[in-house]
């Protein structure tokens with residue numbers, strides 16, 4: 001446990017992804033990530049980070065009580081559970097966790113203090129990484145008592161196997177799947193017919209699926 005953490009940035013903005021689009025949030029971006037997705041455009045390196053003490057962060061949040069919630073983002077915020085175990089019980093706003101959904105054990109340590117879980121399902125076809133469906137399954141089993149949904153970034157390489165595995169996870173935990181077409185340079189990088197076809201393929205297998213592109217890039221906000 002620790003009462004301080006290296007934090008890349010703290011800022012207020014509008015949530016631009018998923019079913020909570022449009023809510024004002026206070027974002028706390030933690031350093032470090034356990035994955036390295038091909039499409040990652042987030043700078044989560046320690047360089048230029050600031051060390052915050054727990055009490056400083058709580059005081060900062062108290063100045064932004066008009067926000068819907070505090071978004072813990074990264075990188076991967078669950079790499080900081082030592083700090084989060086101390087900080088979250090004192091957080092004066094609801095807590096919204098944005099995570100790559102691979103660290104079930106870490107989530108278990110702080111799940112009691114989380115209100116909303118925005119969990120990615122990472123597709124190997126898009127990230128360039130490994131098949132992570134088993135990790136996601138373990139993660140969702142811990143996260144499922146909370147308000148939970150899954151975001152799926154996809155590109156033209158998405159496979160039938162991946163769609164099936166996503167649908168199985170969605171059905172097992174009765175969660176909404178939010179399809180997010182890959183963006184490049186603030187533009188959707190996929191043909192609209194392909195996007196429609198992909199949504200239809202999901203809907204053949206599972207009904208609680210929505211297509212919601214990233215909106216903060218259209219709005220030119222963070």
Ligand code: SF4
Nearest residue numbers: 033036037040075100
């Ligand atoms: S999990 Fe998120 S922060 Fe980490 S590499 Fe992938 S896109 Fe970037």
